[in-house]
Amino acid sequence: MGRLRYTISRLLQAIPVIVGVITITFFLTDAIPGDPVQIMLGPSPSAQQAAAIRAKFGLDRPLHVRYFSYLFDVIQLDLGTSIYYQVPVTQKIAERLPVTLYLLLSAFTFALVTAVPLGIISAKRRNEPTDHVSRVVALFGVSTPSFWIGLMLIIVFSFWLDWFPATNIILPWVAPASVDGASNQLDVIFKSIHHLILPTITLGTLQMAAFTRIERSSMLEVLGEEYVKLARAYGVSETTIVRKHAFRNAQLPLITIVGLQLTSALGGAVLTETVFSINGMGRLIITAIQNQDFQLVMGTTLVFGLVFVIGVILTDLSYAYVDPRVSFEGEE
Numbered sequence: 543m544g545r546l547r548y549t550i551s552r553l554l555q556a557i558p559v560i561v562g563v564i565t566i567t568f569f570l571t572d573a574i575p576g577d578p579v580q581i582m583l584g585p586s587p588s589a590q591q592a593a594a595i596r597a598k599f600g601l602d603r604p605l606h607v608r609y610f611s612y613l614f615d616v617i618q619l620d621l622g623t624s625i626y627y628q629v630p631v632t633q634k635i636a637e638r639l640p641v642t643l644y645l646l647l648s649a650f651t652f653a654l655v656t657a658v659p660l661g662i663i664s665a666k667r668r669n670e671p672t673d674h675v676s677r678v679v680a681l682f683g684v685s686t687p688s689f690w691i692g693l694m695l696i697i698v699f700s701f702w703l704d705w706f707p708a709t710n711i712i713l714p715w716v717a718p719a720s721v722d723g724a725s726n727q728l729d730v731i732f733k734s735i736h737h738l739i740l741p742t743i744t745l746g747t748l749q750m751a752a753f754t755r756i757e758r759s760s761m762l763e764v765l766g767e768e769y770v771k772l773a774r775a776y777g778v779s780e781t782t783i784v785r786k787h788a789f790r791n792a793q794l795p796l797i798t799i800v801g802l803q804l805t806s807a808l809g810g811a812v813l814t815e816t817v818f819s820i821n822g823m824g825r826l827i828i829t830a831i832q833n834q835d836f837q838l839v840m841g842t843t844l845v846f847g848l849v850f851v852i853g854v855i856l857t858d859l860s861y862a863y864v865d866p867r868v869s870f871e872g873e874e
Contacts, residue, residue, distance in 0.1 A: 549859060556851045563847035564616060564840065568609055571839045578625050578834040599625055599837070612840070621844070622837035626829065631841035634826060639845060641711055642811055642822035648738055649746035649807060650800070657750045658796075661757025662784060665765060676754060683751025688810045692744035692817035699740060706740050709819040745814045749803050756799045760792040794861060801857030804850050 579595050596602040599622075600611065615622060621631035664676035700708035714734040718724040721733055764770065765788055773783050812824035819825075823842055830838035 549855070552855045552858060556855065559851055560844070560847055561613075564613065564844060565609075567840050567843040568612060569605075571836050572605060574831075574834055576834050578836065582625060595625075599623065601836075616844070621841035624830075624835055624838045626833040626835040626838065631837050634838065635823070635841060635845055638821060638823050638826045640713060641820060642815070642824060643849075644713060645711060645738070645741055645745060645811060645814065645820065645822060646807055648742040649810075650749060650803075652742050652746040653749035653753050654800075657753030658757055660754045662761055662789070664754070664758045665761035666780070666784065668762065673758075676758070680751040680754040680758075683747045684755070686747070687813075688744055688748055689813040689817050691747055692740070692814055695740045695744060696817070707737050708740070710737060711741060711818070711820050711822070712737050741814050741818045741820060744817065745807065745810050748810060749807060752799060752803060753796060756796050757792070760795045761788060764788045764792040797857055797860055801854045804853040808846050808850065 579592050579601070582595060600608055612622070623629065624631050624634055627634055660676045660679070664673045667673050696708045699705045712721055712730065712734040714731045716730060718726055718730050721730050724730045724733055770783055770788060773787055811822065812828065814820070815822045815824035816828060823845065827839065827842040830842060
């Protein structure tokens, strides 16, 4: 019950955050210089055409009326109609969101699978050559822009070696008939992984580097605790100490940083999707901004905010599963 109450409490706390995201995005979007009607109809639209478009999308109403009307529509899960695409915003988001979530999940999986072993080995072999190599890799990942990594990977592995495709992502659950050269679902899965490798490395490198540094420092701290020294004094092997005593206690800082890295991952997804011409949420929001599609900008920003808030809540809830000492009742 304590966990359920805590979950409900965090969900209620997320409401003002989402309202804040909507409010800031709405007024900043309205302040963008330019006129979406001119983008749609050209630089010299007729007065009748312009008036009809403004009335259709509610652009002729006062700002405060449009704001409260939009809030009311969001409560009803209506994000409006895209000015550029002429379809409901929810429809475009439903088309693009699975692609971005698939890319994010793959990038975080790659980051964790590589960072945790690197961090543990680096901590166990502190100041040895393995540790130095791990720290250099982490420093390179933290300091290198994701778009540059993506461009270098495309040049080397797509153009020079021709090992991987340079564009697009194939979702593993789409029908084989929609994928060139796929005769069954297994072919689709293999092609999906093949297309996914370069974007995953591009987006996941920054997260991998951050996770490696956190894992190393956390493991070093835990390995210096008194109970670990006592286990060594009793003759417990180093492998057993790391696996049974140190590893689980060292994961709380990593869980925290995983939740916080969602912000950089969402921003990196925009660049990664642009570099690899992936039709996900990143390219969608770029298109919306370029065409001053107010409804689409606000809808995509709201979804990004929801993804981040949900990620943070899940991070908090995962504490109790990793460390039994954590209690949502306010006691330890």
